[in-house]
Amino acid sequence: xxxxxxxxxxxxxxxxxxxxxxxxxxxxxxxxxxxxxxxxxxxxxxxxxxxxxxxxxxxxxxxxxxxxxxxxxxxxxxxxxxxxxxxxxxxxxxxxxxxxxxxxxxxxxxxxxxxxxxxxxxxxxxxxxxxxxxxxxxxxxxxxxxxxxxxxxxxxxxxxxxxxxxxxxxxxxxxxxxxxxxxxxxxxxxxxxxxxxxxxxxxxxxxxxxxxxxxxxxxxxxxxxxxxxxxxxxxxxxxxxxxxxxxxxxxxxxxxxxxxxxxxxxxxxxxxxxxxxxxxxxxxxxxxxxxxxxxxxxxxxxxxxxxxxxxxxxxxxxxxxxxxxxxxxxxxxxxxxxxxxxxxxxxxxxxxxxxxxxxxxxxxxxxxxxxxxxxxxxxxxxxxxxxxxxxxxxxxxxxxxxxxxxxxxxxxxxxxxxxxxxxxxxxxxxxxxxxxxxxxxxxxxxxxxxxxxxxxxxxxxxxxxxxxxxxxxxxx
Numbered sequence: 058x059x060x061x062x063x064x065x066x067x068x069x070x071x072x073x074x075x076x077x078x079x080x081x082x083x084x085x086x087x088x089x090x091x092x093x094x095x096x097x098x099x100x101x102x103x104x105x106x107x108x109x110x111x112x113x114x115x116x117x118x119x120x121x122x123x124x125x126x127x128x129x130x131x132x133x134x135x136x137x138x139x140x141x142x143x144x145x146x147x148x149x150x151x152x153x154x155x156x157x158x159x160x161x162x163x164x165x166x167x168x169x170x171x172x173x174x175x176x177x178x179x180x181x182x183x184x185x186x187x188x189x190x191x192x193x194x195x196x197x198x199x200x201x202x203x204x205x206x207x208x209x210x211x212x213x214x215x216x217x218x219x220x221x222x223x224x225x226x227x228x229x230x231x232x233x234x235x236x237x238x239x240x241x242x243x244x245x246x247x248x249x250x251x252x253x254x255x256x257x258x259x260x261x262x263x264x265x266x267x268x269x270x271x272x273x274x275x276x277x278x279x280x281x282x283x284x285x286x287x288x289x290x291x292x293x294x295x296x297x298x299x300x301x302x303x304x305x306x307x308x309x310x311x312x313x314x315x316x317x318x319x320x321x322x323x324x325x326x327x328x329x330x331x332x333x334x335x336x337x338x339x340x341x342x343x344x345x346x347x348x349x350x351x352x353x354x355x356x357x358x359x360x361x362x363x364x365x366x367x368x369x370x371x372x373x374x375x376x377x378x379x380x381x382x383x384x385x386x387x388x389x390x391x392x393x394x395x396x397x398x399x400x401x402x403x404x405x406x407x408x409x410x411x412x413x414x415x416x417x418x419x420x421x422x423x424x425x426x427x428x429x430x431x432x433x434x435x436x437x438x439x440x441x442x443x444x445x446x447x448x449x450x451x452x453x454x455x456x457x458x459x460x461x462x463x464x465x466x467x468x469x470x471x472x473x474x475x476x477x478x479x480x481x482x483x484x485x486x487x488x489x490x491x492x493x494x495x496x497x498x499x500x501x502x503x504x505x506x507x508x509x510x511x512x513x514x515x516x517x518x519x520x521x522x523x524x525x526x527x528x529x530x531x532x533x
Contacts, residue, residue: 125152133221150216170200228266251292320359342378377390511515
């Protein structure tokens with residue numbers, strides 16, 4: 058007997074019987090694709106004689122099953138430094154039907170937040186998910202997607218799953234120190250504990266990457282006191298004596314808890330003004346966004362913000378702006394070109410229209426096989442403004458106060474190229490010529506000094522004296 062079929066016997070006449078096989082219960086091909094029945098016919102004689110026939114019934118597929126994902130929720134994690142095209146993961150849905158009824162295609166149907174529409178793409182045939190745009194943990198840390206799997210039956214059926222993409226933080230943001238209040242100059246009879254400046258410190262990263270510690274260097278008579286979370290006071294810790302020391306240059310340093318970035322150069326700007334007007338800050342103007350390099354807001358140190366990758370390209374062009382705190386603020390720009398090379402190959406990094414010096418910084422990394430491969434960053438920073446040029450600037454500064462204004466003053470005479478060594482002492486290199494521009498505004502000169510903290514390259518043939526164009530001075 059079969060639970061799915063039964064016989065309906067119809068008599069056409071006294072001698073003939075016409076049995077009909079009747080379906081009594083719906084079939085399910087996915088449960089039993091083939092039914093085998095034995096039909097037996099017997100007469101009424103003594104002994105009874107019988108005849109048999111085997112019936113093989115194949116169940117044809119109907120599109121009665123929707124695709125089903127192996128997981129209802131997929132939770133994936135990806136570093137925010139992952140490059141475009143990176144494989145995020147793979148979803149998988151199966152359909153127990155056969156033929157076109159079982160062929161599945163994948164699409165992303167819902168995005169939270171809406172910006173997630175441009176973040177990932179899913180391969181319609183394999184379900185592989187790839188990154189299509191840069192991630193930024195500080196902007197969005199979690200994306201929710203709804204992925205649909207649809208078969209090709211008629212009518213088509215579909216199934217859905219949820220994909221949660223968690224963006225993991227990398228230490229790609231340097232701590233930022235802002236001076237919210239500054240009381241200068243300081244009287245020499247100021248009492249110990251006098252507040253000289255109020256500072257605000259923040260880091261957009263999270264966890265250890267966002268925990269910041271601050272200190273004053275060199276300490277001298279000044280120190281930092283924490284007032285509340287992220288805020289500090291620069292206070293006087295020792296009595297001052299103007300006759301002994303009339304001016305202090307204090308640097309507030311902030312360091313987060315992430316792995317150190319590699320310092321590749323240091324930019325130093327000199328302002329002929331004094332006091333608040335000569336207080337300078339540095340900004341990385343280009344490239345915008347997720348540059349592998351960053352510049353210290355007040356230190357001018359150019360360092361790697363993250364591990365360097367092949368996706369960063371062979372060359373990086375950095376435009377750095379230095380501004381004073383005068384009213385109106387004045388600025389100057391410098392262009393730094395950084396070449397990334399493997400091994401000990403030399404690459405030239407030239408700075409804004411002046412002679413260049415090749416410097417090198419080694420960045421370690423691991424290859425896919427686990428061996429350590431050294432990646433060297435060769436940086437040539439243009440070095441300008443020297444002792445004689447500084448003297449010329451002082452003369453021009455004084456002359457610009459009392460002499461008639463000149464649109465452009467050119468000083469093509471020879472100057473001495475000066476750079477800072479790793480230990481901070483000064484060394485001299487070959488001579489070059491230089492031009493100086495003075496604008497129509499207030500009489501002052503902003504001079505850029507690039508001070509790479511790396512050894513000089515082996516001496517070569519002396520370069521011919523050149524007279525490059527000076528970087529422009531911008532009013533902002």
